[in-house]
Amino acid sequence: MTDHLRRFLDDAALAKIISLNNRHVTDILEWAVRLCKPKKITVVSDDPEDIDYVRQLALQTGEELPLAIEGHTIHFDNYRDQARDKDHTRVLLPAGKKLGKHINTIDRDKGLQEIFGLMDGIMQGKEMLVRFFSLGPRNSGFSIPAMQITNSAYVAHSEDLLYRPGYGEFIKLNGNPDFFYFVHSAGELDDQGHSKNDHLRRIYIDLEENRVLSINNQYAGNSLGLKKLALRLAINKANYEDWLTEHMFIMGIHPPGKSRTTYFTGAFPSACGKTSTAMIPGQTIVGDDIAYLRVWDDGSCHAVNIESGIFGIISDVNPVDDPLIYNCLTTPRELIFSNVLINNGKPYWIGMGQEAPETGLNHFGRYERGKKDENGNEIPVAHKNARYTIRLSELDNVDPEMENPDGVQIDGIIYGGRDSDTNVPVCQSLDWNHGVFLGACLESETTAATLGQEGVRKHSPMANLDFVVVPLHRYIQNHLDFGHRLKKKPLIFSTNYFLKDDSGNYLTSKIDKKVWILWAEGRAHGDFQAIEAPVGYIPYYTDLKILFETVLKKSFSLELYRQLFAIRIDKLLQKLARIEEIYSDEQFPEQFVAAFHVQRLRLLSAQEKYKSDIIYPEMLI
Numbered sequence: 001m002t003d004h005l006r007r008f009l010d011d012a013a014l015a016k017i018i019s020l021n022n023r024h025v026t027d028i029l030e031w032a033v034r035l036c037k038p039k040k041i042t043v044v045s046d047d048p049e050d051i052d053y054v055r056q057l058a059l060q061t062g063e064e065l066p067l068a069i070e071g072h073t074i075h076f077d078n079y080r081d082q083a084r085d086k087d088h089t090r091v092l093l094p095a096g097k098k099l100g101k102h103i104n105t106i107d108r109d110k111g112l113q114e115i116f117g118l119m120d121g122i123m124q125g126k127e128m129l130v131r132f133f134s135l136g137p138r139n140s141g142f143s144i145p146a147m148q149i150t151n152s153a154y155v156a157h158s159e160d161l162l163y164r165p166g167y168g169e170f171i172k173l174n175g176n177p178d179f180f181y182f183v184h185s186a187g188e189l190d191d192q193g194h195s196k197n198d199h200l201r202r203i204y205i206d207l208e209e210n211r212v213l214s215i216n217n218q219y220a221g222n223s224l225g226l227k228k229l230a231l232r233l234a235i236n237k238a239n240y241e242d243w244l245t246e247h248m249f250i251m252g253i254h255p256p257g258k259s260r261t262t263y264f265t266g267a268f269p270s271a272c273g274k275t276s277t278a279m280i281p282g283q284t285i286v287g288d289d290i291a292y293l294r295v296w297d298d299g300s301c302h303a304v305n306i307e308s309g310i311f312g313i314i315s316d317v318n319p320v321d322d323p324l325i326y327n328c329l330t331t332p333r334e335l336i337f338s339n340v341l342i343n344n345g346k347p348y349w350i351g352m353g354q355e356a357p358e359t360g361l362n363h364f365g366r367y368e369r370g371k372k373d374e375n376g377n378e379i380p381v382a383h384k385n386a387r388y389t390i391r392l393s394e395l396d397n398v399d400p401e402m403e404n405p406d407g408v409q410i411d412g413i414i415y416g417g418r419d420s421d422t423n424v425p426v427c428q429s430l431d432w433n434h435g436v437f438l439g440a441c442l443e444s445e446t447t448a449a450t451l452g453q454e455g456v457r458k459h460s461p462m463a464n465l466d467f468v469v470v471p472l473h474r475y476i477q478n479h480l481d482f483g484h485r486l487k488k489k490p491l492i493f494s495t496n497y498f499l500k501d502d503s504g505n506y507l508t509s510k511i512d513k514k515v516w517i518l519w520a521e522g523r524a525h526g527d528f529q530a531i532e533a534p535v536g537y538i539p540y541y542t543d544l545k546i547l548f549e550t551v552l553k554k555s556f557s558l559e560l561y562r563q564l565f566a567i568r569i570d571k572l573l574q575k576l577a578r579i580e581e582i583y584s585d586e587q588f589p590e591q592f593v594a595a596f597h598v599q600r601l602r603l604l605s606a607q608e609k610y611k612s613d614i615i616y617p618e619m620l621i
């Protein structure tokens with residue numbers, strides 16, 4: 001260690017760095033300190049006092065404010081920094097490398113020069129926090145150690161709620177340089193604690209160094225290294241090894257009247273029902289956002305949640321639809337709210353089932369109903385993407401296997417899209433390759449609740465498009481290969497909870513997804529027969545009718561079943577053409593390209609055979 005670095009470390013910090021005995025850690029700190037020029041470095045170990053120090057620091061710096069309920073705090077992000085910044089998140093591309101048109105890149109040398117310029121002195125007068133985490137359970141072959149360097153106590157505190165402590169894991173590395181690292185700074189702050197230079201937000205992903213540099217931002221999806229920044233690095237690592245990193249929840253499904261638990265993962269683009277599926281009443285949750293999947297020794301698929309907390313959307317969380325989470329948000333525990341309205345120490349958000357007050361403090365600053373921002377837009381009470389951050393262990397429905405270093409065996413994978421007029425509510429793929437095809441065809445339709453035009457379909461393969469940092473054909477190939485190595489393959493399903501009738505009303509209610517999921521679980525155990533349709537296997541009416549009666553105490557009419565499970569050939573062909581176009585620019589694996597032809601043929605031959613654009617399930621029996 002150089003004398004220069006030593007000057008920033010007090011005795012305690014020095015001892016913690018020396019104990020790690022890791023040259024790569026010291027080199028990174030040496031470099032970071034010369035670049036960011038903080039006033040001091042605080043090294044945070046796994047000790048409770050160190051962790052509490054960060055918690056208190058977030059209050060002292062004003063990045064978090066205490067609320068009325070014990071343990072609750074509020075953090076505000078800059079008004080213009082309320083969601084992931086896709087435009088300024090780029091992969092640094094070394095000369096001569098190509099990643100394809102789906103991935104936002106910048107020449108590596110140029111990008112590094114730019115961001116190093118912006119990072120020069122960015123922590124002047126500030127305290128640099130150095131934290132160590134484990135992406136995944138401790139003592140697990142799945143897990144990746146990760147180091148976060150930031151001068152934001154909010155970032156360091158959030159990560160404490162969302163990830164497992166990893167100082168001990170770094171000691172176990174015993175000098176090995178194989179870890180991820182992240183450098184973050186919100187940059188200069190204004191009087192309200194917002195990044196002044198948010199116009200210079202940059203998130204540069206350096207695959208060569210397994211690092212991400214993120215500056216002039218505060219929103220957790222941009223600032224927390226361990227969340228979506230690590231997801232990108234892990235996708236790169238997994239794709240050049242033999243496993244998968246996915247934007248997936250993991251849940252334990254508990255069919256009524258049976259003593260088994262069956263684990264499923266699920267990838268859903270935002271607003272397609274991901275968290276609400278993982279939180280279906282009566283089931284257990286292992287994770288709600290990111291999973292690592294591996295081929296296990298016995299040929300089955302195992303997965304872990306690499307997080308240990310939830311950074312969840314708070315909008316529409318209310319006592320009726322989400323009693324578990326609502327209860328969590330209204331009782332004492334360690335919890336960070338972000339971008340909600342605060343009045344008299346109490347948080348208010350959109351869709352909480354209570355009238356918000358006329359005034360308070362929100363992500364804009366002082367709020368009064370009707371106030372407009374600089375663009376003349378009315379400031380919402382709280383942001384639509386306002387969030388809460390909690391430990392998963394706070395939830396009553398957390399799965400007991402969450403910390404299992406071997407993960408859980410996965411028997412089903414769900415790809416959940418959103419459209420009003422095309423896909424059936426649940427469908428099982430014909431085989432693994434067809435399942436990869438279903439995942440690669442995921443689309444979500446914009447709604448009146450999202451900005452922009454209604455009814456526009458956005459494509460996101462495996463709900464992962466924002467995070468894929470390897471050529472898309474490589475990512476697809478890896479999914480195909482992964483399945484071929486599995487002796488006991490999970491079944492793959494697609495879901496669509498959002499079909500509407502001709503008048504624009506939803507055909508199903510929110511809770512009905514429980515039936516689709518229990519049907520899929522039953523399929524994994526051979527409990528139900530299925531109808532082979534041109535799109536895959538669909539349920540028999542009688543099985544669903546019984547599930548609706550026993551599980552939801554609801555009657556399920558044959559008429560509704562026929563409406564929901566009609567195969568809409570025209571719409572499906574249109575979808576196929578849309579998606580095919582997206583995959584036309586790269587050389588995709590042969591089996592994958594073939595899946596498009598086979599799907600088209602299946603649809604066309606059914607259309608021909610039944611002389612109809614709509615094929616009802618009974619026609620297929």
Ligand code: SPV
Pocket residue numbers: 083084220221222227228270289311
């Ligand atoms: C998502 O948008 O997929 C999230 C929230 O899980 S963020 O951390 O912003 O990525």
Ligand code: MN
Pocket residue numbers: 247289
């Ligand atoms: Mn996510």
